[in-house]
Amino acid sequence: MNKRSFLKYGLLSLSSAVVAMGTWGIAKFVFFDSGRKKRREFSKEVLSRLQPDVPMHLPEAGAWLVKRRDDDQITAFDDRCPHLGCRENWNSERMLFECPCHGSEFDLEGNVRRGPASRPMMRLYMIGQDGNKLRLHDKPPSS
Numbered sequence: 001m002n003k004r005s006f007l008k009y010g011l012l013s014l015s016s017a018v019v020a021m022g023t024w025g026i027a028k029f030v031f032f033d034s035g036r037k038k039r040r041e042f043s044k045e046v047l048s049r050l051q052p053d054v055p056m057h058l059p060e061a062g063a064w065l066v067k068r069r070d071d072d073q074i075t076a077f078d079d080r081c082p083h084l085g086c087r088e089n090w091n092s093e094r095m096l097f098e099c100p101c102h103g104s105e106f107d108l109e110g111n112v113r114r115g116p117a118s119r120p121m122m123r124l125y126m127i128g129q130d131g132n133k134l135r136l137h138d139k140p141p142s143s
């Protein structure tokens with residue numbers, strides 16, 4: 001193999017690797033995203049274990065459930081920070097959701113207490129399913 005052939009095959013191999021990595025990244029993004037939306041379900045029994053003003057994390061549904069002390073209203077939020085998508089943590093001493101990535105903070109109603117996030121936590125809506133399941137949607141049910 002001469003020098004020219006070696007460079008030609010080397011560049012071809014490198015180009016193929018770059019295309020393969022890009023395709024894998026796109027496929028992973030598409031399938032991860034659509035798969036997550038399909039799994040936002042949980043058992044209705046979970047609601048009976050909610051304590052007032054103590055958020056419950058449902059990692060398999062990618063959500064937080066919050067039952068407010070004032071009115072027993074139950075609210076669901078996406079567990080991804082609206083800034084760049086890191087998963088928020090609950091700090092029970094400070095009564096705030098905290099993002100470990102860049103320090104955004106949110107109150108129990110999902111409102112921004114500290115940036116860089118400029119939007120509140122994404123609200124999710126519970127819709128009853130057959131049997132003992134509830135499903136979370138990012139849009140309110142149409143009436």
Ligand code: FES
Nearest residue numbers: 081083084099102
């Ligand atoms: S991803 Fe949460 S503050 Fe940046």
